[in-house]
Amino acid sequence: xxxxxxxxxxxxxxxxxxxxxxxxxxxxxxxxxxxxxxxxxxxxxxxxxxxxxxxxxxxxxxxxxxxxxxxxxxxxxxxxxxxxxxxxxxxxxxxxxxxxxxxxxxxxxxxxxxxxxxxxxxxxxxxxxxxxxxxxxxxxxxxxxxxxxxxxxxxxxxxxxxxxxxxxxxxxxxxxxxxxxxxxxxxxxxxxxxxxxxxxxxxxxxxxxxxxxxxxxxxxxxxxxxxxxxxxxxxxxxxxxxxxxxxxxxxxxxxxxxxxxxxxxxxxxxxxxxxxxxxxxxxxxxxxxxxxxxxxxxxxxxxxxxxxxxxxxxxxxxxxxxxxxxxxxxxxxxxxxxxxxxxxxxxxxxxxxxxxxxxxxxxxxxxxxxxxxxxxxxxxxxxxxxxxxxxx
Numbered sequence: 130x131x132x133x134x135x136x137x138x139x140x141x142x143x144x145x146x147x148x149x150x151x152x153x154x155x156x157x158x159x160x161x162x163x164x165x166x167x168x169x170x171x172x173x174x175x176x177x178x179x180x181x182x183x184x185x186x187x188x189x190x191x192x193x194x195x196x197x198x199x200x201x202x203x204x205x206x207x208x209x210x211x212x213x214x215x216x217x218x219x220x221x222x223x224x225x226x227x228x229x230x231x232x233x234x235x236x237x238x239x240x241x242x243x244x245x246x247x248x249x250x251x252x253x254x255x256x257x258x259x260x261x262x263x264x265x266x267x268x269x270x271x272x273x274x275x276x277x278x279x280x281x282x283x284x285x286x287x288x289x290x291x292x293x294x295x296x297x298x299x300x301x302x303x304x305x306x307x308x309x310x311x312x313x314x315x316x317x318x319x320x321x322x323x324x325x326x327x328x329x330x331x332x333x334x335x336x337x338x339x340x341x342x343x344x345x346x347x348x349x350x351x352x353x354x355x356x357x358x359x360x361x362x363x364x365x366x367x368x369x370x371x372x373x374x375x376x377x378x379x380x381x382x383x384x385x386x387x388x389x390x391x392x393x394x395x396x397x398x399x400x401x402x403x404x405x406x407x408x409x410x411x412x413x414x415x416x417x418x419x420x421x422x423x424x425x426x427x428x429x430x431x432x433x434x435x436x437x438x439x440x441x442x443x444x445x446x447x448x449x450x451x452x453x454x455x456x457x458x459x460x461x462x463x464x465x466x467x468x469x470x471x472x473x474x475x476x477x478x479x480x481x482x483x484x485x486x487x488x489x490x491x492x493x494x495x496x497x498x499x500x501x502x503x504x505x506x507x508x509x510x511x512x513x514x515x516x517x518x519x520x521x
Contacts, residue, residue, distance in 0.1 A: 138158075138161070140158055140161060140162055140163040141161055141162045141163070141189070142162070142163050143162065143164070143186055143188035143189060143285065143364075144188060144284075144285040144361035144362070144364040144365070145186045145188065145285060145364050145365060145368055146163065147365060148186075148364075148365050148368050148369070149165050149186070152168060152372075152378055153168060154166075154167070154168050154378070154380060155167050155168070155380070157381070159189070159257070159381060160189060160256070160257035160258035161257065161258070162189040162257055164186070164189060164380070164381055165186065165378075165380035165381065166380045166381050166382050167379075167380040167381075167382045167383065168378040168379070168380060169378075171380075171382040171383050171386060171474070172474050173377070174377060174378070174379040174380065174382070174383035175383045175386050175387060175474045175475075176474065177291065177377035177379065177383075178290050178291045178350050178352055178377075178379060178383065178387055179291070179352065179387075179474075179475060180291070180292070181291050181292065181293045181375070181377065182289060182290070182291035182292070182293040182294045182296075182297050182375060182376050182377070183289075183290050183291050183350075183376060183377045183378070183379040183383070184287065184288070184289055184290075184368065184371050184372065184376035184377065184378055184379060185287070185288040185290065185379050185380075185384055186285070186286075186287065186368070187286045187287070187288050187356070188281070188284070188285045188286045188287075188361075188364070189257040190254050190255070190256060190257055190260070190286055191236075191253070191254060191255040191256070191257065191259070191260025191261075191263065191264065191279070191281065192252070192254060192279070192280040192281055192284050192286060192358060193252070193253045193254070193255070193260070193263070193264055193267070193277060193278070193279055193280065194241075194250065194251070194252055194253075194276075194277070194278045194280065194333065194334045194335075195250075195251045195252075195253055195267065195271075195275065195276075195277055196248065196249065196250040196251070196275070196276050196333060197248060197249070197272075197274045197275035197276050198247055198248055198249070198274050198275075199271075199272045199274055199275050200248075200249045200250070200251055200275050200276075201213040201215075201249050201251070203267060203270060203271050203272070203275055204238055204251060204253065204267075205419050205420075205421060206270070206420065206421055206422065207225055207226075207266065207267060207270065207421065207422060208223040208224060208225055208226075208236070208238065208421060209223050209224045209226065209406060209414060209415040209416060209421055209423075209427075210223035210238060210414070210416055211416045211418055211419040212238060212240075212251070213419075215238070215240040215251075216240065216244075217240055217241075217242060217243050217244045217330050217331075218239075218240065218241075218313050218314055218315055218330050219239070219240050219312065219313060219314075220237055220238070220239040220240075220312040220313060220314050220345055220346075220347055221237070221238050221239075221312070221414075222235065222236075222237055222312070222414055223235070223236060223237075223238055223414055224236075224406045224411070224414060224415070225255065225259075225263055225266075226405075226406075226421070226422050226423030226427075227402060227422070227423060228422055228423055229402075229423065229426060230405040230423040230424075230425075230426035230427050230430070231400070231402040231403060231404065231405060231423070232400040232402065232404060232405065232406060232409070233259060233262065233263070233266075233402060234255045234256050234259035234262075234263055234396060235255075235256070235394060235396065235400075236253055236254055236255040236256070236263065237252075237253070237254045237345075237347060238251055238252070238253050238254075239251060239252045239254075239314045239345060241314070241330060241331075241332065241333065241334070241337075241343075242330065242331060242333075243329075243330040243331035245331065250333050250334075252314075252334065252343070252358070253267075254286075256396040258396060258397060259396060260279075260281070264277065264279055278334070278335075280334060280358075282361065283338075283360070283361055284334075284338065284358050284359065284360060284361055285358075285359055285360070285361050285363070285364035286356060286357070286358055287356070287357045287359070287364070287367065287368065287371070288348055288349070288350075288354060288355070288356045288357075289354060289355045289356075289357065289371060289376060290348045290349075290350045290352050290353075290354035290355075290379075290387075291350075291352050291353070291354065292352060292353055293375070294352070294353055294354050294355055295353060295355070297371065297374050297375060297376060298344075298355060300374060301370055301371060301374050302317065302318070302319075302342075303318075303326055304317045304318075304326050304327075304328070304344070305326045305327045305328075306328075306344075306346075306355075307327075308327055308328065309328055309344065309346050309355075310346065311346055312345075312346065312347060313345070313346055314343060314344065314345040314346075314347075315327075315328030315329060315330055315343075315344060316328060316329050316330065316332050316337045316341040316342070316343055316344075317341060317342050317344050318340065318341055318342075319340055319341055319342050319359065319360075319363065320340070323340060323341075325341075328344065334358070338358075338359070338360050339360075342357050342358065342359045343357065343358040343359075344356075344357050345357075345358075349384060349387070349388050349393060350384070350387040350388065350391070351387065351388075351390065351391035351393075351513065351515070352387075385469075385471070386471060386472075386473070386474055389469055389470075389471055389473070389480060389482070389514075390473050390475055390476070390480065390513065390514050390515050391512075391513040391514070391515070392441055392482065392512030392513045392514060394409060394411070394439075395468075395469055398453055398468045398469050399439065399468050399469065399482060404437075404439075404484065405423075405426065405427060405430060405435065406427070407427055407430045407431060407435045408430070408435040408436075408437050408438060408439065408484065409439045410438055410439045410440075410512070412431075415427060415431075417431070434487055435487060436486065436487060437465075437484040437485060437486055437487060437490070438484065438485060438487055438490040439468075439482055439483070439484050440482070440483060440484075440485050440490045440492075440509045440510075440512075441480065441481070441482060441509065441510045441511065441512045441513075441514055442457070442467070442470075442480065442481040442482070442483055442496065442498070442507045442508065442509060442510070443476075443478065443479070443480055443507065443508055443510050443514065444478060444479030444480070444481065444498065444500075444505055444506075444507045445478050445479075445506075445508075446479070446505045446506065447478075449479050449498070449500050449503075449505040450470070450471060450472045450479045450500070451467045451470030451471070451479050451480075451481035451498055451500060451505075451507070452467065452470050452471070452500075453467055453468060453469055453470060454466050454467060455467040455470060455481065455498050455499065455500055456498070456499045457483050457485070457496050457497070457498055457507075458496060458497040458498075458499065458504075459485075459489055459494075459496055459497070464485060464486060464489065464496075465483045465484050465485055466483065467481040467482065467483050467498070468481075468482045468483055468484065469481065469482045470482070473514060473515075475515050476514060476515060479507075480514050481498070481507070485509070489509075490509060491509065492509050492510055492511050493508065493509060494508070494509040495507075495508055495509075496508070496509065
């Protein structure tokens with residue numbers, strides 16, 4: 130008897146699904162979502178972000194508000210960030226860990242309240258593939274006075290990235306973004322003339338969304354950039370305005386080459402519960418001044434040094450492009466495999482990330498990659514691969 134074929138998985142779609150089709154996006158499955166891989170070409174989209182301004186739909190990311198008197202304590206217990214110390218409007222990149230110290234997910238946590246009451250309001254943005262799990266764990270461990278709301282479906286999330294991103298947003302919406310610092314967030318009016326053009330805090334997501342956009346100066350590209358939470362029904366029209374203003378539409382492929390040049394982590398490749406933040410070289414995002422799940426192992430690694438470290442590898446051999454899974458040898462011994470790799474459009478040679486034994490992770494160490502059956506020399510280099518612009 131022939132077994133029935135499994136039913137096809139129905140992919141989720143973002144509020145910009147019709148927009149993507151209208152503009153000729155090449156759509157692919159990604160973490161349970163139908164997402165644009167590219168619109169025109171990866172190189173064109175990559176260069177647009179490095180030199181001008183690009184627009185990404187990142188509405189597949191989790192959007193979760195956490196509010197109440199003990200909201201900060203819940204997030205602090207489950208992440209490596211001392212969340213109660215965040216100031217109003219501050220955004221923090223942090224890690225959600227298992228008890229073993231392994232990374233479940235990396236996420237952004239933003240403080241939205243203005244500090245005038247005991248109740249706190251935060252926005253947590255986990256990766257698409259881990260959003261359900263992060264939400265469920267937080268629900269299991271929250272106190273009765275802590276409210277969690279998942280906003281996916283009701284909201285869209287747009288990333289406007291590149292050296293011209295501020296100019297485009299100010300020209301399009303009439304905002305004044307001069308006071309919005311790096312890793313800061315504020316509410317800005319969705320309609321010109323509504324006031325608060327310099328941004329304000331103190332609104333919950335439910336209060337802010339009807340007439341405002343939540344704008345954060347963050348991103349995943351290494352360039353000046355902004356990420357905008359807005360109502361789902363507004364997303365198509367807003368994306369059209371940004372495109373008309375000069376933003377180049379960008380897909381997941383350019384997002385990947387941009388983040389790789391910066392040495393940024395990708396969930397499912399640089400970590401899937403098998404590495405800690407210290408092994409991944411993210412020491413600066415682990416705050417040991419509070420109790421959090423996984424702290425014991427991380428303290429041990431901090432004191433003794435992790436056994437492995439994530440490093441950058443550059444491959445100068447023309448035409449040799451490392452990919453995820455490429456074996457890494459030192460001498461005749463396979464010591465690791467590439468976690469992420471590709472051709473850098475900016476540098477025009479191969480780059481990769483890999484975990485190496487701690488004593489072999491020093492910049493300048495020579496290794497060998499086996500690329501399509503050919504041995505290719507590579508060298509450990511400091512991250513990021515390219516010099517990022519100043520955050521000012």
